[in-house]
Amino acid sequence: MKFERLAIPEIVKITPARFGDNRGYFSEVFKDEWFRQNVADTSFVQDNQSLSATAGTIRGLHFQLDPFAQGKLVRCIAGAIFDVAVDIRVGSPSFGRWVGVELTADNGDQLWIPPGFAHGFATLTSDCVILYKVTAPYSAAHDRGLLWNDPDIGIDWPVAVDGAVLSDKDMKQPRLADLPPSFAY
Template sequence: MQIERLEIPDLLLVKPAKHGDHRGFFSETFRADVLVAHGVEAIFVQDNHVHSEQKGVLRGLHFQVPPHAQGKLVRCMRGAILDVGVDIRVGSPTYGRHVAIELSAANWHQLWIPPGFAHGYITLEDDCEVIYKVTDYYAPECDRGIAWDDPAFGIDWRLPASEVILSDKDRQQPRLADAAAAFQFVR
């Protein structure tokens, strides 16, 4: 398993090895010791599995506020997604910046998104499945979001807005400048 720090150093690209032969393949998709060696001492409490039938389904940008903030380790099991993490920690040198990484069944990569980041993804193909581990349980009273198309972020979602499929909830999220600050940067 290889780990790469991204442009925002708290976000990590995780590249599990995949060993195949005529029978199929084997892969260790999670190793706590490898993550700990890269500064991630997360305890995962829940796995989530999402299926999206169509290309263009956008889920996000979501996060949970304390005391139930979540870190996420995201991977795409079927199809391909563009996965995005946005730094929303007030005072961070990368506040308001984002990283966008393609995760797919073909590349087998994962993205670590720690608490303090908004997270979202768009399906790049029909019939996508995403699985992600989280560090706290879903808490509806702590559930928040930021507008997926906030011009302050400049996210290239790879599809025109007219082709993006959103939930009603995600259509109504505020821009970062209009949202209550949820996280403070601490080093």
């Protein structure tokens, strides 16, 4: 496996090796010891999977408060997404900044997003299936969000704003300027 720290160094893109022949390929997509040594010394408690049927669907930006703050290891197992992390750690030199990468079933890349970041993605194709490991279980009482198109953050989403498919919840999230402090750097 290879890894690359992105412009916000806590966000890590992981590229598992693929070994292929005329039948297809084999890939180890997660190794606990390797992950702990190279990315983050953490444990995962749950795997989640989502299907987004329509290209142009945006899910996010989501996070959970302590003690249920989640780190996420995200990969796309069908289709293609633009995956985004926004630093919401008060006092961080990258507070309010974002990074994004394209995760596809073809490239096999994964994105590590630690606690302290809001996460979201846009589907680039129809029938996208996302599989992600999390470091804490879901807690409705600790679930929070950030407005996906906050102009102060300025995410360069690869979908037309007027054509984005969103949940009612995601359309009503607060802007960063209105978000109560959630994490400290």
